[in-house]
Amino acid sequence: MMKKRLLLTLFSALCLSTQAQDNNWAWGGPLDPAQATFDVKHYTLRLELAPEARTLGGSVDAVVELVAPTDKIKLNLINAYTVHGVKVDGKKAKYTRGDDALEVQLKQAYQPGRRVTVTVAYAGTPPEAANPPWQGGFTFAKDGNGRHWIGLSSQNEGAKIFMPCKDHPSDEPDEGVDQFISVPAPYQVAANGILVSEKKKGNQVTYHWKTDYSINNYGINFTVGDFAVTRRDYITVEGNTVPMVMYLLRENEQRATELMEILEISLKTQEKYFGEYPFRKEKVGIVETPYLGMEHQTINAYGNKFRFTTVGDAPYDHLLHHELGHEWWGNKVSVKDWADFWVQEGLTTYGDWLFVEEHAGHEAYMRHVKLVARNIRNEKPIIVREKNVDSDEAYHGEIYSKGAYVMHSLRYLLGDEAFFRTLKKFILDPAYTYGNQVTTADLQEYFTRETGQDIKPFFDLYLRTTEVPEVVIEQVSENSYSIRIPNISFTLPMEVRTDAGTRRLELSDKPVEVKSETAPVIDENGWYLKNVSIGESTL
CATH class of the missing domain: 1.10.390.10 (Neutral Protease Domain 2)
Structure with a gap:
C-alpha cells in the first residue's frame, strides 16, 4: 500500500508540471546506418534561452565530413522542438521530421572527404529534468534572491534534448564547439572553453564561448544565473598556467575562496596520479548548479552546497573532486560505446x-x-x-x-x-x-x-560476469591445508596468512598446500572481491 501511495504521489507531482520530462531518452546502442556515413567535425550553437517563458530557440550548424557516399544527413533532435527550416552550405534544403530525428536531403550524392554544413533553425519548450542529473533536461529554479537559475544535464539523454546533433558516443566534434547563448540582462552564461565575447543588444546579452578540444555530446553545456565570478591562476604539475574560474550565486560569493582552495588541492592530487590537467589551454571551470553535479568539460556542474569534509590532512568536497576527475576519465579519455x-x-x-x-x-x-x-x-x-x-x-x-x-x-x-x-x-x-x-x-x-x-x-x-573467485580451503593433515579457486582457469596472486606470517601466493584451480597449525586467512586486507569457504577436512 505504501508503495502504491508513493507512486500516486510521484505521478501527481509530475502532472502538476506540464513541461516536466515525460520521456526517457537514451542514446548510444547500435549506430544508425544513416549516421555511419559521416563524421562530425564542429558544432556552432546560436540559441536564445527565455527564463520567464522557459523556451529555447535559434539555430545550430553541424559541420560534417563524409566517410561514405551519401545523399542525406540524419541528425537527432527530440520532437519537443519545431524545426523552422534547414540549410545545407547556406542554401535551403528539404528535410523530413519524425521519431526525435530529422533527415536532411543533400542536392546530390556526395563522396567521402566532402564537408558540408547543415544548419537547423528550431524552437520549442525544452524538457524539464525529472530527477537531475540522473534523469536530465533543463532545471528551472530561482536563487535566494529570486533570480532565475537554469541548469542543463543530459548524460543519460544525450544532446538531442537541446540541439540537433549526431547523438552517439562514438562521434565527438573533433574541432570543438562554439556557443552563442543569449539571455536577458543581468543574467550570465557559463559554458565550455574560453569566453570570447560578451555583447549586449537592448536587454539581451550574448555570450560567445569556444572550445577547440573534442568534446562528448553530454559535455556540451551552458548554465544561466546571476553569478559572482572568481578567478585565480593555477600552476600545473608541468609548470603551465591555467585559469581557475568559478561561477557561484551571488549569495554564495563568500564561499569562493574556500572552494577555490579545495579545488586546487584536488587538482594537485589528480595530477599526481593522472598527469597534467587535460584542458590547460582553456580553463578549470566550476559553476554552481540547481542540481547535484556533472562533468561538463571545463565547466563542471557543482551543486553540493559546500558540504566540505576533512580527509586526513586535507579539506575535501567529494562531489567537486569526483566531477573534476572526469576531466581525465570521461573528457580526456572517453569511450566510444x-x-x-x-x-x-x-x-x-x-x-x-x-x-x-x-x-x-x-x-x-x-x-x-x-x-x-x-x-x-x-x-x-x-x-x-x-x-x-x-x-x-x-x-x-x-x-x-x-x-x-x-x-x-x-x-x-x-x-x-x-x-x-x-x-x-x-x-x-x-x-x-x-x-x-x-x-x-x-x-x-x-x-x-x-x-x-x-x-x-x-x-x-x-x-x-557476476562471479567472484570462490576460494576453498581444506585441511589435508594435522598442520597442512590446501587452497584452491575452482571457478577460475588462471592464476591470481593473493595474500595468505598462516601462523608463520603473511606471504603472497599464486592461487588457481590447482591446490596449493601450506603448513599451518590454524586455518589460513586469505586476502585479509581485501584486495579482491571474493568468497572464502572452509571445506571438509580430508583427515
Missing part, C-alpha cells in the same frame, strides 16, 4: 579513493575500500555486452564502485610500480585521448603489453 561506461566512472571513482590514500594514508585507503565492498552485490555485469549498448543499459551503480574495485585489485595483481606507471602512461598516450576514443579492450591490451602480464582472464571474470 556505453558498453565501456565503467572506464569513465570506475576510474574516476578510483581517483576518489586515491585522494583518501594521498591525504589520510594507506591504512585509511584500505579501510575505505573495505567499506565500499560491503555494498557491491554483483547483481549485473559491468559490461553487459561488448558493443551496441545504450545509456540506459550501461548505467548502474556498480560501474562506479565495482569498476573502481577492479582497478584496486589490478593494482595488487601487478604491483604498485607497474600499475601506476602503466595507468599514467595510458592516459598520457595520444592514441587513447581526446578524439581517439577507447574501449575496455584498449585498456586491457595496453596493460598487458606494458607489463607483460595477460590481464584478459582477470577482466573477463570481474567485468563480464
Whole structure:
C-alpha cells in the first residue's frame, strides 16, 4: 500500500508540471546506418534561452565530413522542438521530421572527404529534468534572491534534448564547439572553453564561448544565473598556467575562496596520479548548479552546497573532486560505446579513493575500500555486452564502485610500480585521448603489453560476469591445508596468512598446500572481491 501511495504521489507531482520530462531518452546502442556515413567535425550553437517563458530557440550548424557516399544527413533532435527550416552550405534544403530525428536531403550524392554544413533553425519548450542529473533536461529554479537559475544535464539523454546533433558516443566534434547563448540582462552564461565575447543588444546579452578540444555530446553545456565570478591562476604539475574560474550565486560569493582552495588541492592530487590537467589551454571551470553535479568539460556542474569534509590532512568536497576527475576519465579519455561506461566512472571513482590514500594514508585507503565492498552485490555485469549498448543499459551503480574495485585489485595483481606507471602512461598516450576514443579492450591490451602480464582472464571474470573467485580451503593433515579457486582457469596472486606470517601466493584451480597449525586467512586486507569457504577436512 505504501508503495502504491508513493507512486500516486510521484505521478501527481509530475502532472502538476506540464513541461516536466515525460520521456526517457537514451542514446548510444547500435549506430544508425544513416549516421555511419559521416563524421562530425564542429558544432556552432546560436540559441536564445527565455527564463520567464522557459523556451529555447535559434539555430545550430553541424559541420560534417563524409566517410561514405551519401545523399542525406540524419541528425537527432527530440520532437519537443519545431524545426523552422534547414540549410545545407547556406542554401535551403528539404528535410523530413519524425521519431526525435530529422533527415536532411543533400542536392546530390556526395563522396567521402566532402564537408558540408547543415544548419537547423528550431524552437520549442525544452524538457524539464525529472530527477537531475540522473534523469536530465533543463532545471528551472530561482536563487535566494529570486533570480532565475537554469541548469542543463543530459548524460543519460544525450544532446538531442537541446540541439540537433549526431547523438552517439562514438562521434565527438573533433574541432570543438562554439556557443552563442543569449539571455536577458543581468543574467550570465557559463559554458565550455574560453569566453570570447560578451555583447549586449537592448536587454539581451550574448555570450560567445569556444572550445577547440573534442568534446562528448553530454559535455556540451551552458548554465544561466546571476553569478559572482572568481578567478585565480593555477600552476600545473608541468609548470603551465591555467585559469581557475568559478561561477557561484551571488549569495554564495563568500564561499569562493574556500572552494577555490579545495579545488586546487584536488587538482594537485589528480595530477599526481593522472598527469597534467587535460584542458590547460582553456580553463578549470566550476559553476554552481540547481542540481547535484556533472562533468561538463571545463565547466563542471557543482551543486553540493559546500558540504566540505576533512580527509586526513586535507579539506575535501567529494562531489567537486569526483566531477573534476572526469576531466581525465570521461573528457580526456572517453569511450566510444556505453558498453565501456565503467572506464569513465570506475576510474574516476578510483581517483576518489586515491585522494583518501594521498591525504589520510594507506591504512585509511584500505579501510575505505573495505567499506565500499560491503555494498557491491554483483547483481549485473559491468559490461553487459561488448558493443551496441545504450545509456540506459550501461548505467548502474556498480560501474562506479565495482569498476573502481577492479582497478584496486589490478593494482595488487601487478604491483604498485607497474600499475601506476602503466595507468599514467595510458592516459598520457595520444592514441587513447581526446578524439581517439577507447574501449575496455584498449585498456586491457595496453596493460598487458606494458607489463607483460595477460590481464584478459582477470577482466573477463570481474567485468563480464557476476562471479567472484570462490576460494576453498581444506585441511589435508594435522598442520597442512590446501587452497584452491575452482571457478577460475588462471592464476591470481593473493595474500595468505598462516601462523608463520603473511606471504603472497599464486592461487588457481590447482591446490596449493601450506603448513599451518590454524586455518589460513586469505586476502585479509581485501584486495579482491571474493568468497572464502572452509571445506571438509580430508583427515
